[in-house]
Amino acid sequence: MNILVIVISVLIxxxxxxxxxLQHYYFINKLYKKPSIKYDVPVFADLIPSEKSKSNRDFPLQALKDYDEDLVLYDLNSALNSQPHQGKSDTIEFIIKNDKATGTDSEVYNTLQAAISFKLSGKNHKALKLFEHAAAIAPENPDVLNKYGEFLEQQHQDIVSADELYFKALTYSPDHKAALINxxxxxQVVEGLDYNLFKSIDSKNDYLKKRMKMDSFEAVKKQAYYLHIYHTVGIEGNTMTVEQLRYLVETGxxxxxxxxxxxxxxxxxxKAMQYIKLLVHQDYIGIKEILGIHRRVMGHVDPISSGVFRNENVFVGSHSPPFHEELPGxxxxxxEWLNSEEARSMHPVRYAALAHYKLVDIHPFIDGNGRTSRLIMNLILLKAGYPPVMVLKEQRYFLYIQDVARKSNKNYLSRLLSFGSVFYF
Structure with missing residues:
Protein backbone atom coordinates (compact mmCIF):
# COMPACT_ATOMS: atom_id res chain seq x y z
CA MET A 1 0.00 0.00 0.00
CA ASN A 2 2.79 2.38 0.93
CA ILE A 3 4.63 1.53 -2.30
CA LEU A 4 1.50 2.31 -4.35
CA VAL A 5 1.14 5.68 -2.66
CA ILE A 6 4.79 6.48 -3.30
CA VAL A 7 4.48 5.50 -6.99
CA ILE A 8 1.34 7.61 -7.42
CA SER A 9 3.03 10.55 -5.70
CA VAL A 10 6.06 10.26 -7.97
CA LEU A 11 3.84 10.08 -11.08
CA ILE A 12 1.87 13.14 -9.99
CA LEU A 22 5.24 22.94 -21.07
CA GLN A 23 3.63 26.05 -19.64
CA HIS A 24 7.01 27.75 -19.32
CA TYR A 25 7.94 26.78 -22.89
CA TYR A 26 4.60 28.03 -24.22
CA PHE A 27 4.80 31.45 -22.57
CA ILE A 28 8.45 31.92 -23.46
CA ASN A 29 7.70 31.25 -27.12
CA LYS A 30 4.42 33.12 -27.09
CA LEU A 31 5.59 36.26 -25.34
CA TYR A 32 9.30 36.55 -25.96
CA LYS A 33 10.12 34.81 -29.20
CA LYS A 34 10.99 37.25 -31.96
CA PRO A 35 8.53 36.78 -34.79
CA SER A 36 9.98 35.36 -37.97
CA ILE A 37 8.81 37.02 -41.16
CA LYS A 38 8.92 34.95 -44.30
CA TYR A 39 10.22 36.87 -47.27
CA ASP A 40 10.70 36.09 -50.92
CA VAL A 41 14.14 35.24 -52.25
CA PRO A 42 16.20 38.49 -52.15
CA VAL A 43 17.21 38.24 -55.80
CA PHE A 44 18.30 41.88 -55.97
CA ALA A 45 20.62 41.82 -52.94
CA ASP A 46 23.71 41.50 -55.14
CA LEU A 47 22.92 44.91 -56.62
CA ILE A 48 24.83 46.24 -53.62
CA PRO A 49 28.42 45.18 -54.37
CA SER A 50 30.36 43.66 -51.52
CA GLU A 51 33.50 45.24 -50.08
CA LYS A 52 35.74 42.68 -51.79
CA SER A 53 34.25 43.25 -55.23
CA LYS A 54 34.42 47.06 -55.20
CA SER A 55 37.82 47.16 -56.83
CA ASN A 56 36.82 44.46 -59.29
CA ARG A 57 34.27 46.45 -61.30
CA ASP A 58 33.83 45.69 -64.98
CA PHE A 59 33.95 49.33 -66.02
CA PRO A 60 37.12 51.39 -65.41
CA LEU A 61 37.19 54.50 -63.28
CA GLN A 62 38.27 56.77 -66.12
CA ALA A 63 35.16 55.78 -68.08
CA LEU A 64 33.18 58.07 -65.83
CA LYS A 65 34.65 61.05 -67.62
CA ASP A 66 31.90 60.51 -70.17
CA TYR A 67 29.36 59.69 -67.51
CA ASP A 68 25.82 60.82 -68.34
CA GLU A 69 23.44 60.62 -65.40
CA ASP A 70 20.38 61.25 -67.56
CA LEU A 71 21.42 58.43 -69.90
CA VAL A 72 21.79 55.99 -67.00
CA LEU A 73 18.38 56.97 -65.64
CA TYR A 74 16.92 56.57 -69.13
CA ASP A 75 18.42 53.09 -69.40
CA LEU A 76 17.03 52.17 -65.99
CA ASN A 77 13.52 53.34 -66.84
CA SER A 78 13.51 52.01 -70.38
CA ALA A 79 14.53 48.61 -69.04
CA LEU A 80 11.09 48.31 -67.48
CA ASN A 81 9.59 48.53 -70.97
CA SER A 82 6.01 48.73 -69.74
CA GLN A 83 3.11 51.12 -69.58
CA PRO A 84 3.25 54.12 -67.26
CA HIS A 85 1.58 53.97 -63.85
CA GLN A 86 -2.18 53.94 -63.91
CA GLY A 87 -3.92 56.52 -61.81
CA LYS A 88 -0.91 58.80 -61.67
CA SER A 89 -1.92 62.35 -60.85
CA ASP A 90 -0.44 65.62 -59.72
CA THR A 91 -1.46 65.28 -56.10
CA ILE A 92 1.01 67.75 -54.59
CA GLU A 93 -0.57 71.02 -55.51
CA PHE A 94 -0.82 72.36 -51.99
CA ILE A 95 0.44 71.92 -48.44
CA ILE A 96 -1.79 72.20 -45.42
CA LYS A 97 0.25 73.64 -42.62
CA ASN A 98 -0.02 71.94 -39.26
CA ASP A 99 0.38 75.16 -37.34
CA LYS A 100 -2.24 75.93 -34.74
CA ALA A 101 -5.20 77.87 -36.05
CA THR A 102 -4.47 81.55 -36.23
CA GLY A 103 -7.78 82.86 -37.55
CA THR A 104 -10.88 83.69 -35.57
CA ASP A 105 -14.04 81.63 -36.00
CA SER A 106 -15.59 84.53 -37.86
CA GLU A 107 -12.68 84.83 -40.27
CA VAL A 108 -12.69 81.09 -40.94
CA TYR A 109 -16.45 81.04 -41.53
CA ASN A 110 -16.39 84.05 -43.86
CA THR A 111 -13.45 82.65 -45.82
CA LEU A 112 -15.16 79.28 -46.21
CA GLN A 113 -18.44 80.85 -47.32
CA ALA A 114 -16.62 83.05 -49.85
CA ALA A 115 -14.79 79.99 -51.22
CA ILE A 116 -18.08 78.11 -51.63
CA SER A 117 -19.64 81.14 -53.37
CA PHE A 118 -16.76 81.37 -55.85
CA LYS A 119 -17.03 77.63 -56.46
CA LEU A 120 -20.75 77.88 -57.23
CA SER A 121 -20.18 80.81 -59.59
CA GLY A 122 -17.51 78.89 -61.49
CA LYS A 123 -14.54 80.97 -60.31
CA ASN A 124 -12.51 77.94 -59.32
CA HIS A 125 -9.13 79.67 -59.20
CA LYS A 126 -10.32 82.17 -56.60
CA ALA A 127 -12.19 79.41 -54.74
CA LEU A 128 -8.99 77.32 -54.52
CA LYS A 129 -7.05 80.23 -53.05
CA LEU A 130 -9.68 80.78 -50.39
CA PHE A 131 -9.93 77.07 -49.52
CA GLU A 132 -6.15 77.02 -49.14
CA HIS A 133 -6.29 80.07 -46.90
CA ALA A 134 -9.08 78.61 -44.77
CA ALA A 135 -7.13 75.34 -44.34
CA ALA A 136 -4.00 77.31 -43.40
CA ILE A 137 -5.68 79.34 -40.65
CA ALA A 138 -7.91 76.49 -39.42
CA PRO A 139 -6.07 73.21 -40.14
CA GLU A 140 -8.13 71.30 -37.56
CA ASN A 141 -11.57 72.54 -38.63
CA PRO A 142 -13.49 69.52 -40.00
CA ASP A 143 -15.93 71.66 -41.99
CA VAL A 144 -13.07 73.41 -43.78
CA LEU A 145 -11.27 70.14 -44.47
CA ASN A 146 -14.40 68.43 -45.75
CA LYS A 147 -15.44 71.30 -48.05
CA TYR A 148 -11.90 71.65 -49.31
CA GLY A 149 -11.87 67.92 -50.11
CA GLU A 150 -15.18 68.16 -51.96
CA PHE A 151 -13.80 71.01 -54.05
CA LEU A 152 -10.66 69.08 -55.01
CA GLU A 153 -12.65 65.96 -55.79
CA GLN A 154 -15.33 67.69 -57.88
CA GLN A 155 -13.35 70.42 -59.63
CA HIS A 156 -9.86 68.89 -59.90
CA GLN A 157 -10.72 65.17 -59.86
CA ASP A 158 -7.99 64.84 -57.22
CA ILE A 159 -9.56 62.02 -55.28
CA VAL A 160 -6.38 61.09 -53.39
CA SER A 161 -5.99 64.55 -51.87
CA ALA A 162 -9.72 64.71 -51.20
CA ASP A 163 -9.60 61.38 -49.38
CA GLU A 164 -6.80 62.68 -47.18
CA LEU A 165 -8.80 65.74 -46.26
CA TYR A 166 -11.88 63.67 -45.41
CA PHE A 167 -9.72 61.39 -43.28
CA LYS A 168 -8.19 64.37 -41.53
CA ALA A 169 -11.63 65.87 -40.89
CA LEU A 170 -12.68 62.60 -39.24
CA THR A 171 -9.52 62.63 -37.15
CA TYR A 172 -10.68 65.85 -35.51
CA SER A 173 -14.42 65.04 -35.63
CA PRO A 174 -15.12 61.28 -35.89
CA ASP A 175 -18.89 61.82 -36.16
CA HIS A 176 -18.80 64.38 -38.96
CA LYS A 177 -21.61 63.06 -41.18
CA ALA A 178 -20.56 64.61 -44.48
CA ALA A 179 -16.92 63.56 -44.06
CA LEU A 180 -18.02 60.01 -43.14
CA ILE A 181 -20.09 59.71 -46.32
CA ASN A 182 -17.32 61.18 -48.47
CA GLN A 188 -12.48 52.44 -51.87
CA VAL A 189 -11.32 54.35 -54.93
CA VAL A 190 -7.89 55.09 -53.40
CA GLU A 191 -7.54 51.46 -52.39
CA GLY A 192 -8.31 50.51 -55.99
CA LEU A 193 -5.64 52.90 -57.28
CA ASP A 194 -3.10 51.32 -54.93
CA TYR A 195 -4.13 47.84 -56.08
CA ASN A 196 -3.65 48.74 -59.75
CA LEU A 197 -0.31 50.32 -58.91
CA PHE A 198 0.79 47.15 -57.11
CA LYS A 199 -0.13 45.07 -60.16
CA SER A 200 1.94 47.36 -62.38
CA ILE A 201 4.91 47.23 -59.97
CA ASP A 202 4.73 43.43 -59.69
CA SER A 203 4.69 43.11 -63.47
CA LYS A 204 7.78 45.30 -63.76
CA ASN A 205 9.47 43.40 -60.97
CA ASP A 206 8.96 40.10 -62.79
CA TYR A 207 10.46 41.63 -65.91
CA LEU A 208 13.45 42.94 -63.97
CA LYS A 209 14.20 39.51 -62.59
CA LYS A 210 14.58 38.30 -66.15
CA ARG A 211 16.77 41.27 -67.10
CA MET A 212 19.02 40.56 -64.12
CA LYS A 213 20.27 37.47 -65.94
CA MET A 214 21.40 39.44 -68.99
CA ASP A 215 25.06 40.46 -69.20
CA SER A 216 24.33 43.44 -71.44
CA PHE A 217 22.84 45.41 -68.56
CA GLU A 218 25.65 44.75 -66.10
CA ALA A 219 27.43 48.11 -66.52
CA VAL A 220 24.23 50.09 -66.02
CA LYS A 221 23.45 48.17 -62.85
CA LYS A 222 26.82 48.97 -61.35
CA GLN A 223 26.68 52.63 -62.27
CA ALA A 224 23.22 52.78 -60.73
CA TYR A 225 24.70 51.79 -57.36
CA TYR A 226 26.75 54.97 -57.33
CA LEU A 227 23.84 56.94 -58.69
CA HIS A 228 21.82 55.76 -55.69
CA ILE A 229 24.48 57.04 -53.28
CA TYR A 230 24.69 60.29 -55.25
CA HIS A 231 20.97 61.03 -54.99
CA THR A 232 20.64 59.87 -51.39
CA VAL A 233 23.36 62.20 -50.09
CA GLY A 234 22.36 64.85 -52.62
CA ILE A 235 18.93 65.09 -51.01
CA GLU A 236 20.74 66.21 -47.86
CA GLY A 237 22.68 68.89 -49.76
CA ASN A 238 25.88 67.01 -50.67
CA THR A 239 27.47 68.57 -53.79
CA MET A 240 29.71 65.72 -54.93
CA THR A 241 29.23 64.47 -58.47
CA VAL A 242 28.81 60.79 -59.27
CA GLU A 243 32.38 60.64 -60.61
CA GLN A 244 33.77 62.23 -57.44
CA LEU A 245 31.97 59.99 -54.96
CA ARG A 246 32.88 56.90 -56.92
CA TYR A 247 36.52 57.98 -56.91
CA LEU A 248 36.28 58.48 -53.13
CA VAL A 249 34.65 55.09 -52.47
CA GLU A 250 36.95 53.06 -54.73
CA THR A 251 40.28 54.74 -54.01
CA GLY A 252 39.83 56.25 -50.55
CA LYS A 271 28.98 51.51 -45.14
CA ALA A 272 25.27 51.55 -44.31
CA MET A 273 24.41 49.98 -47.66
CA GLN A 274 26.92 47.21 -47.01
CA TYR A 275 25.20 46.64 -43.66
CA ILE A 276 21.80 46.52 -45.38
CA LYS A 277 23.13 43.78 -47.61
CA LEU A 278 23.96 41.72 -44.50
CA LEU A 279 20.56 42.37 -42.92
CA VAL A 280 18.75 41.09 -46.01
CA HIS A 281 19.31 37.55 -44.75
CA GLN A 282 18.18 38.33 -41.18
CA ASP A 283 14.52 37.79 -40.33
CA TYR A 284 14.10 40.23 -37.47
CA ILE A 285 14.51 44.02 -37.74
CA GLY A 286 14.87 45.37 -34.20
CA ILE A 287 16.13 48.38 -32.31
CA LYS A 288 19.68 47.08 -32.58
CA GLU A 289 19.47 46.90 -36.36
CA ILE A 290 17.90 50.36 -36.71
CA LEU A 291 20.57 51.89 -34.49
CA GLY A 292 23.19 49.97 -36.46
CA ILE A 293 21.98 51.50 -39.72
CA HIS A 294 22.01 55.00 -38.23
CA ARG A 295 25.43 54.46 -36.66
CA ARG A 296 26.88 53.73 -40.09
CA VAL A 297 25.02 56.54 -41.84
CA MET A 298 26.10 59.20 -39.34
CA GLY A 299 29.15 57.63 -37.70
CA HIS A 300 31.66 59.50 -39.86
CA VAL A 301 29.74 62.78 -39.63
CA ASP A 302 28.67 62.86 -35.97
CA PRO A 303 30.18 59.97 -33.96
CA ILE A 304 28.65 61.11 -30.67
CA SER A 305 25.02 61.28 -31.86
CA SER A 306 25.21 58.34 -34.26
CA GLY A 307 23.46 55.15 -33.27
CA VAL A 308 21.59 56.71 -30.32
CA PHE A 309 18.14 58.21 -29.98
CA ARG A 310 17.95 61.98 -29.61
CA ASN A 311 17.77 63.40 -26.07
CA GLU A 312 16.22 66.70 -27.07
CA ASN A 313 13.09 67.91 -28.82
CA VAL A 314 13.27 68.90 -32.48
CA PHE A 315 11.12 70.67 -35.04
CA VAL A 316 11.00 69.73 -38.72
CA GLY A 317 9.26 72.40 -40.75
CA SER A 318 5.64 72.41 -39.67
CA HIS A 319 5.94 68.96 -38.09
CA SER A 320 6.62 68.65 -34.37
CA PRO A 321 7.98 65.13 -33.72
CA PRO A 322 7.20 63.44 -30.38
CA PHE A 323 9.03 64.54 -27.25
CA HIS A 324 12.31 62.71 -26.73
CA GLU A 325 11.00 61.13 -23.49
CA GLU A 326 8.44 59.24 -25.59
CA LEU A 327 10.98 57.72 -27.98
CA PRO A 328 11.73 54.43 -26.16
CA GLY A 329 8.06 53.46 -26.06
CA GLU A 336 6.66 45.48 -32.83
CA TRP A 337 4.64 46.66 -35.83
CA LEU A 338 7.61 46.23 -38.18
CA ASN A 339 7.80 42.52 -37.33
CA SER A 340 4.08 41.93 -36.87
CA GLU A 341 1.71 39.69 -38.78
CA GLU A 342 -0.22 42.81 -39.77
CA ALA A 343 2.81 44.32 -41.49
CA ARG A 344 4.03 41.16 -43.19
CA SER A 345 0.58 40.46 -44.62
CA MET A 346 0.67 43.74 -46.58
CA HIS A 347 1.92 44.09 -50.11
CA PRO A 348 5.71 44.59 -49.76
CA VAL A 349 5.60 48.03 -51.38
CA ARG A 350 2.92 49.23 -48.98
CA TYR A 351 4.81 47.71 -46.07
CA ALA A 352 8.03 49.45 -47.11
CA ALA A 353 6.32 52.80 -47.65
CA LEU A 354 4.61 52.70 -44.26
CA ALA A 355 7.84 51.65 -42.54
CA HIS A 356 9.47 54.75 -44.03
CA TYR A 357 6.57 57.01 -43.11
CA LYS A 358 6.25 55.81 -39.52
CA LEU A 359 9.94 56.20 -38.72
CA VAL A 360 10.18 59.66 -40.29
CA ASP A 361 7.10 60.68 -38.31
CA ILE A 362 8.71 59.57 -35.03
CA HIS A 363 12.00 61.24 -36.06
CA PRO A 364 14.07 59.36 -33.46
CA PHE A 365 17.45 60.92 -34.29
CA ILE A 366 18.93 64.39 -34.29
CA ASP A 367 20.02 63.97 -37.92
CA GLY A 368 20.00 61.20 -40.51
CA ASN A 369 16.32 60.26 -40.08
CA GLY A 370 15.54 60.44 -43.80
CA ARG A 371 18.52 58.36 -44.86
CA THR A 372 17.87 55.76 -42.17
CA SER A 373 14.18 55.55 -43.08
CA ARG A 374 14.92 55.14 -46.78
CA LEU A 375 17.46 52.40 -46.04
CA ILE A 376 14.90 50.50 -43.94
CA MET A 377 12.38 50.94 -46.74
CA ASN A 378 14.85 49.44 -49.21
CA LEU A 379 15.82 46.68 -46.80
CA ILE A 380 12.18 45.57 -46.69
CA LEU A 381 11.94 45.68 -50.49
CA LEU A 382 15.13 43.67 -50.92
CA LYS A 383 13.93 41.06 -48.43
CA ALA A 384 10.69 40.69 -50.37
CA GLY A 385 12.42 40.16 -53.70
CA TYR A 386 12.04 43.72 -55.00
CA PRO A 387 14.80 46.10 -56.09
CA PRO A 388 15.52 49.12 -53.89
CA VAL A 389 13.98 52.50 -54.61
CA MET A 390 16.08 55.42 -55.77
CA VAL A 391 14.55 58.77 -54.79
CA LEU A 392 16.08 61.44 -57.01
CA LYS A 393 17.45 64.51 -55.30
CA GLU A 394 15.27 66.62 -57.59
CA GLN A 395 12.33 65.04 -55.76
CA ARG A 396 13.45 66.36 -52.39
CA TYR A 397 10.29 68.46 -52.16
CA PHE A 398 8.18 65.33 -52.33
CA LEU A 399 9.90 63.87 -49.29
CA TYR A 400 8.04 66.45 -47.22
CA ILE A 401 4.83 64.80 -48.30
CA GLN A 402 4.15 63.81 -44.70
CA ASP A 403 3.17 67.44 -44.05
CA VAL A 404 0.14 66.76 -46.20
CA ALA A 405 -0.37 63.09 -45.51
CA ARG A 406 -0.01 63.30 -41.74
CA LYS A 407 -2.16 60.67 -40.03
CA SER A 408 -3.18 59.13 -43.38
CA ASN A 409 -0.91 56.15 -43.88
CA LYS A 410 -2.59 54.60 -46.90
CA ASN A 411 -2.65 57.86 -48.80
CA TYR A 412 1.02 58.42 -48.00
CA LEU A 413 1.67 55.30 -50.02
CA SER A 414 -0.33 56.56 -53.01
CA ARG A 415 1.53 59.86 -52.98
CA LEU A 416 4.94 58.28 -52.45
CA LEU A 417 4.48 55.97 -55.43
CA SER A 418 3.06 58.63 -57.74
CA PHE A 419 6.09 60.89 -57.83
CA GLY A 420 8.25 58.91 -60.22
CA SER A 421 10.67 57.39 -57.71
CA VAL A 422 12.46 54.74 -59.75
CA PHE A 423 13.66 51.27 -58.94
CA TYR A 424 17.35 50.87 -59.63
CA PHE A 425 18.94 47.68 -60.82
Missing part, protein backbone atom coordinates in the same frame (compact mmCIF):
# COMPACT_ATOMS: atom_id res chain seq x y z
CA UNK A 13 5.10 15.00 -9.32
CA UNK A 14 6.47 14.08 -12.74
CA UNK A 15 3.23 15.17 -14.42
CA UNK A 16 3.26 18.49 -12.56
CA UNK A 17 6.88 19.10 -13.57
CA UNK A 18 6.07 18.30 -17.21
CA UNK A 19 3.06 20.61 -17.16
CA UNK A 20 5.15 23.37 -15.62
CA UNK A 21 7.82 22.92 -18.29
CA UNK A 183 -14.59 59.02 -46.94
CA UNK A 184 -16.60 55.84 -47.34
CA UNK A 185 -16.77 56.57 -51.06
CA UNK A 186 -13.22 57.79 -51.73
CA UNK A 187 -11.37 55.25 -49.56
CA UNK A 253 41.45 59.42 -51.86
CA UNK A 254 40.27 62.94 -51.01
CA UNK A 255 38.24 64.84 -53.61
CA UNK A 256 39.62 68.34 -54.05
CA UNK A 257 37.27 71.20 -53.21
CA UNK A 258 34.80 69.13 -51.18
CA UNK A 259 34.28 69.44 -47.43
CA UNK A 260 35.13 66.79 -44.87
CA UNK A 261 31.45 66.42 -44.03
CA UNK A 262 30.59 65.69 -47.66
CA UNK A 263 33.32 63.02 -47.77
CA UNK A 264 32.03 61.47 -44.55
CA UNK A 265 28.40 61.47 -45.72
CA UNK A 266 29.35 59.42 -48.77
CA UNK A 267 31.53 57.00 -46.81
CA UNK A 268 28.88 56.58 -44.13
CA UNK A 269 26.11 55.82 -46.58
CA UNK A 270 28.30 53.33 -48.42
CA UNK A 330 7.36 54.67 -29.59
CA UNK A 331 10.33 52.83 -31.04
CA UNK A 332 9.36 49.63 -29.21
CA UNK A 333 5.90 49.95 -30.76
CA UNK A 334 7.43 50.67 -34.16
CA UNK A 335 9.61 47.55 -34.02
Missing amino acids: TVICVLLAL RERTA QVVSGKSIIEHNEVLGLE LMDSYV
